[in-house]
């Protein structure tokens with residue numbers, strides 16, 4: 001069983017929100033659509049759902065879905081704000097999806113509430129639930145009728161950071177436990193990488209790269225994608241016998257020999273002991289390190305990181321070393 005989209009295009013007036021997009025989602029696979037605000041992620045998801053008129057083709061197992069209305073596609077939908085029915089209790093919300101399919105099964109409702117960690121919440125009014133609990137109910141409601149594809153549009157972004165991280169882990173587990181095939185829209189790469197088997201990075205209505213999270217993170221297709229994935233400094237390098245050499249120094253890096261364009265995330269440059277080559281112009285404490293902006297002699301500002309203990313003050317001169325953990329190889333197959 002497989003979802004396949006080919007040549008999907010959505011215009012709003014003269015604006016192409018989605019341009020000629022192709023992708024597939026395999027049975028039981030979770031694909032994340034990741035990209036900056038306004039790049040067309042939600043529009044693409046809505047086109048797959050049948051909520052947005054689109055050119056191109058959406059098919060399931062080779063069967064064209066054009067002309068098949070939203071409620072007959074067998075897809076489940078979860079949006080950012082849950083959109084629960086306020087006048088129904090938790091069980092009533094979960095049962096709604098089942099009733100739509102002519103099913104009545106208190107057992108299935110209880111099973112779903114247990115799956116999302118809300119065992120015993122059936123009689124609660126949804127207005128009395130926290131934001132995280134409401135999203136779990138929305139997820140249970142969408143999963144109850146066993147959709148062949150679950151479409152999730154920023155399902156966690158209305159929640160605060162720590163809850164989002166926890167729910168992303170929970171969601172990843174329960175999508176796998178239920179063997180759900182899913183398309184998840186998010187602008188948060190940590191969330192995409194937690195949830196997805198594969199990630200499709202979008203920009204300006206197009207998919208720029210599709211791959212497994214670690215591949216996309218390590219080898220972004222181009223500088224725009226790399227920038228979106230946290231790289232802030234770009235330079236040319238050479239790789240020879242497992243050693244990367246660039247203007248900032250050398251580092252061990254297992255990759256084929258040759259010239260490379262690299263992107264450095266802040267963690268790719270570390271404050272170290274040695275001959276100073278840069279002056280600190282800014283610093284910010286993060287939970288387990290200090291982010292440093294440094295003016296590197298002959299280069300200009302670069303982002304780097306320092307250990308919390310002994311982190312340099314603004315104005316002090318520092319040495320920097322390349323750390324392969326923060327290096328992305330751009331456009332390398």
Ligand SMILES: Nc1ncnc2c1ncn2[C@@H]1O[C@H](COP(=O)(O)OP(=O)(O)OP(=O)(O)O)[C@@H](O)[C@H]1O
Nearest residue numbers: 012015017035036037038039040041042043044187
């Ligand atoms: N109903 C609409 N009418 C006109 N333009 C629209 C409409 N919906 C979206 N757009 C435009 O289409 C583009 C893509 O929007 P979309 O909501 O798909 O992006 P997104 O990547 O999901 O962004 P966000 O993460 O901010 O929700 C944007 O330029 C947006 O302004």
